[in-house]
Amino acid sequence: MEKMVNVFLFGKRYQVPESLTIMKAMEYAGYQLVRGCGCRNGFCGACATIYRIHGQQELKTCLACQTKVEEGMYVATLPFFPLVKQVYDIEKIKPTQQIMMQLYPEIYSCIGCNACTKSCTQELNVMQYIAYAQRGEYEKCAEESFDCVMCGVCSSRCPAGISHPQVAVLARRLTGKYLAPESQHLINRVNEIDAGDCEAAIEAIMQKPLEEIKELYNHRDIEK
Amino acid sequence: MYQYTDEQRESMKKVEATRQERFGKALARMSAEEKEQVLASFHPDYITSAYEELKVGPNKGGKVLHELADLLQGRSRVLDMEIDLTKPDYDVDVLVIGGGGAGSSAAIEAHERGANVMIVTKLRLGDANTAMAEGGIQAADKPNDSPAQHYLDAFGGGHFKNKPELLYKLVTKAPEAILWLNKLGVMFDKEEDGTMVTTHGGGTSRKRMHACRDYSGSEIMRTLRDEVFNRGITVVDFTSAIELIKDTEGKAAGAVLMNMETKEILVAKAKTVIIATGGAGRLHYQGFPTSNHYGATADGLVLGYRAGAKLLYPETLQYHPTGAAEPTQIYGALVTEKVRSLGAQLVNKDGEAFMNPLETRDVTASSIIRECKERGKGIKTTDGEGVWLDTPLIEMIGGEGTIEKRIPAMLRMFGKYGIDIRKEPILVYPTLHYQNGGLDISADGMTSIENLYVAGEAVGGIHGTNRLMGNSLLDIIVFGRNAGQSAGEKYKSVEVQELTLSHVQAFENELKEAGIQSDMPSPRLLPDYRRQAN
Numbered sequence: 001m002e003k004m005v006n007v008f009l010f011g012k013r014y015q016v017p018e019s020l021t022i023m024k025a026m027e028y029a030g031y032q033l034v035r036g037c038g039c040r041n042g043f044c045g046a047c048a049t050i051y052r053i054h055g056q057q058e059l060k061t062c063l064a065c066q067t068k069v070e071e072g073m074y075v076a077t078l079p080f081f082p083l084v085k086q087v088y089d090i091e092k093i094k095p096t097q098q099i100m101m102q103l104y105p106e107i108y109s110c111i112g113c114n115a116c117t118k119s120c121t122q123e124l125n126v127m128q129y130i131a132y133a134q135r136g137e138y139e140k141c142a143e144e145s146f147d148c149v150m151c152g153v154c155s156s157r158c159p160a161g162i163s164h165p166q167v168a169v170l171a172r173r174l175t176g177k178y179l180a181p182e183s184q185h186l187i188n189r190v191n192e193i194d195a196g197d198c199e200a201a202i203e204a205i206m207q208k209p210l211e212e213i214k215e216l217y218n219h220r221d222i223e224k
Numbered sequence: 225m226y227q228y229t230d231e232q233r234e235s236m237k238k239v240e241a242t243r244q245e246r247f248g249k250a251l252a253r254m255s256a257e258e259k260e261q262v263l264a265s266f267h268p269d270y271i272t273s274a275y276e277e278l279k280v281g282p283n284k285g286g287k288v289l290h291e292l293a294d295l296l297q298g299r300s301r302v303l304d305m306e307i308d309l310t311k312p313d314y315d316v317d318v319l320v321i322g323g324g325g326a327g328s329s330a331a332i333e334a335h336e337r338g339a340n341v342m343i344v345t346k347l348r349l350g351d352a353n354t355a356m357a358e359g360g361i362q363a364a365d366k367p368n369d370s371p372a373q374h375y376l377d378a379f380g381g382g383h384f385k386n387k388p389e390l391l392y393k394l395v396t397k398a399p400e401a402i403l404w405l406n407k408l409g410v411m412f413d414k415e416e417d418g419t420m421v422t423t424h425g426g427g428t429s430r431k432r433m434h435a436c437r438d439y440s441g442s443e444i445m446r447t448l449r450d451e452v453f454n455r456g457i458t459v460v461d462f463t464s465a466i467e468l469i470k471d472t473e474g475k476a477a478g479a480v481l482m483n484m485e486t487k488e489i490l491v492a493k494a495k496t497v498i499i500a501t502g503g504a505g506r507l508h509y510q511g512f513p514t515s516n517h518y519g520a521t522a523d524g525l526v527l528g529y530r531a532g533a534k535l536l537y538p539e540t541l542q543y544h545p546t547g548a549a550e551p552t553q554i555y556g557a558l559v560t561e562k563v564r565s566l567g568a569q570l571v572n573k574d575g576e577a578f579m580n581p582l583e584t585r586d587v588t589a590s591s592i593i594r595e596c597k598e599r600g601k602g603i604k605t606t607d608g609e610g611v612w613l614d615t616p617l618i619e620m621i622g623g624e625g626t627i628e629k630r631i632p633a634m635l636r637m638f639g640k641y642g643i644d645i646r647k648e649p650i651l652v653y654p655t656l657h658y659q660n661g662g663l664d665i666s667a668d669g670m671t672s673i674e675n676l677y678v679a680g681e682a683v684g685g686i687h688g689t690n691r692l693m694g695n696s697l698l699d700i701i702v703f704g705r706n707a708g709q710s711a712g713e714k715y716k717s718v719e720v721q722e723l724t725l726s727h728v729q730a731f732e733n734e735l736k737e738a739g740i741q742s743d744m745p746s747p748r749l750l751p752d753y754r755r756q757a758n
Contacts, residue, residue, distance in 0.1 A: 185366055186363075
């Protein structure tokens with residue numbers, strides 16, 4: 001018999017096997033999840049969760065699909081948090097420092113409490129990437145925030161009302177579109193295809209009898 | 225923290241002992257005959273008892289897995305409802321069902337053409353397999369590569385069953401898809417001079433796998449989602465499509481929607497409909513665990529099938545060779561193929577590398593199953609058995625720091641359980657990953673039902689009977705955009721006639737005639753993981 005632990009889902013006690021994640025514990029207890037459940041693999045940020053272990057002071061945050069239950073765990077899920085997403089035209093904006101000032105001026109109200117970083121479910125240095133955004137250093141902001149799953153926990157803990165994940169998306173899009181170097185070989189290939197230079201080679205394959213195509217496939221050279 | 229069993233620990237020592245010897249050693253590829261043999265003997269698609277014949281519908285007489293047959297021949301959710309189709313709650317030009325990468329790409333392109341677009345999605349926008357795709361996206365954009373080479377790789381990988389006109393579109397539109405994403409701001413891995421960092425995937429003959437570290441799909445999805453919101457496209461979330469609506473001319477003309485929380489029923493009228501509902505991993509075919517998203521329940525296949533659209537290759541599934549086998553908390557979760565692209569080998573209980581780790585996915589998965597089931601060289605795990613994926617080799621090949629730089633999500637996923645993949649190998653076993661088949665479309669994305677389009681994993685035929693790594697992220701972009709472009713033009717000449725659900729009743733009558741009386745609600749919408757009462 002597997003060892004059971006007591007967890008408190010929204011304050012109510014359930015006994016669940018200790019090997020379960022918080023998400024599976026909720027299902028074990030009888031919840032049919034609609035909210036707060038997405039990829040179940042730590043990529044989508046749907047299952048942001050806040051918990052406290054009985055007798056401990058610290059409020060902890062996590063993704064429910066990635067975290068094992070513990071004895072005395074008090075759990076509240078955060079399936080939605082009202083982040084502010086500003087609307088812009090990616091073709092028209094430019095990667096200048098002003099754009100953050102226009103769209104997300106509240107980042108300059110950061111008081112440096114670091115609650116965002118402490119709460120990040122991905123262990124990112126959130127306050128640091130906001131600092132980069134303040135200074136218009138978008139490549140650094142993009143780099144630092146790259147693993148963000150936009151669960152919104154950081155924003156829920158922010159006294160300045162910053163929507164960190166949305167700031168990070170903007171910085172990454174600016175970086176990907178304007179700041180990272182262009183890929184000339186990619187542009188060349190698109191031009192070649194548009195000019196019709198690549199069709200003949202494919203059509204030559206398509207027109208061959210199946211046995212010849214198989215032969216071609218089985219003996220194709222493979223790049224080392 | 226994960227505690228290895230004694231058997232696992234003993235076996236891991238053998239893996240460590242042989243690592244230096246295996247390092248840098250070329251592992252032989254299988255011959256065509258060897259591949260055929262291992263597939264026929266060990267691939268789950270060849271287990272005939274898992275299949276049954278469909279009794280009604282466009283694929284009558286064809287075989288599908290029991291779990292899918294139950295839904296295709298299940299009971300429509302609208303049969304017991306009074307639905308007034310004369311007063312639609314929504315009236316749009318293009319209705320996109322599904323909020324993943326394909327649906328979002330389609331919506332953006334249709335919007336670009338001036339259409340009034342609406343996305344309906346049963347969870348949130350971006351809750352989709354797209355966001356979980358780790359490894360990368362293929363495109364032949366390097367000088368030593370060509371769309372023809374890409375075609376040959378995917379055609380052979382798909383066992384020469386791919387629909388040629390769809391594959392042609394996939395490979396010739398691939399570079400443009402990458403450029404489109406890049407211009408939207410997707411951060412691809414690049415060298416200082418802008419050259420894309422590309423690697424091999426299983427079955428590729430050129431290094432054409434583009435990536436955004438191992439958050440490729442996540443980076444693409446969050447960018448597309450941001451763009452959908454920037455454009456002000458209507459997104460109706462936490463709402464599923466439970467049936468397609470046709471007009472009296474038999475053309476697709478909307479969908480019956482259900483609020484997932486309140487169960488409120490809504491009617492959406494549309495000039496064109498795009499199904500972009502993704503895959504089916506959460507049906508757990510043959511009891512396999514899955515790497516798929518919570519909502520991957522084949523809803524679009526069911527809706528399309530009842531409306532009269534044909535399925536192509538619905539019997540072929542992809543079992544990703546490397547799902548996590550331990551710890552049990554992440555059983556079935558995807559361990560990206562990129563781990564093998566970067567040099568990790570598949571190693572058995574005795575520390576032997578038993579195959580070239582970059583064979584196609586079906587061959588690799590079958591070989592792992594053979595290693596465990598026939599040769600007895602698997603390692604026992606909490607939920608079954610597995611083999612080692614020797615990740616420390618990656619750092620030996622690429623240098624210290626390679627894992628953190630190139631596959632940070634993997635480092636994090638196992639790190640949470642105290643497993644440092646830079647120092648220790650991990651245990652893996654095949655996991656249900658991808659629906660190779662789906663609804664049959666022509667090159668413009670339309671099914672045999674006029675004004676009904678399909679994009680993404682719900683399409684069948686692009687990948688034949690086995691998809692290569694990196695061709696799915698590619699397909700959702702290429703065929704998502706394609707469907708959006710087609711529907712975004714087509715709607716301009718559509719005049720919707722009176723709406724009807726008569727095809728649903730007609731299908732029900734066919735079921736009765738075939739002697740099938742099911743009470744299984746269909747489509748499934750979500751899996752049920754609640755503990756069953758003892």
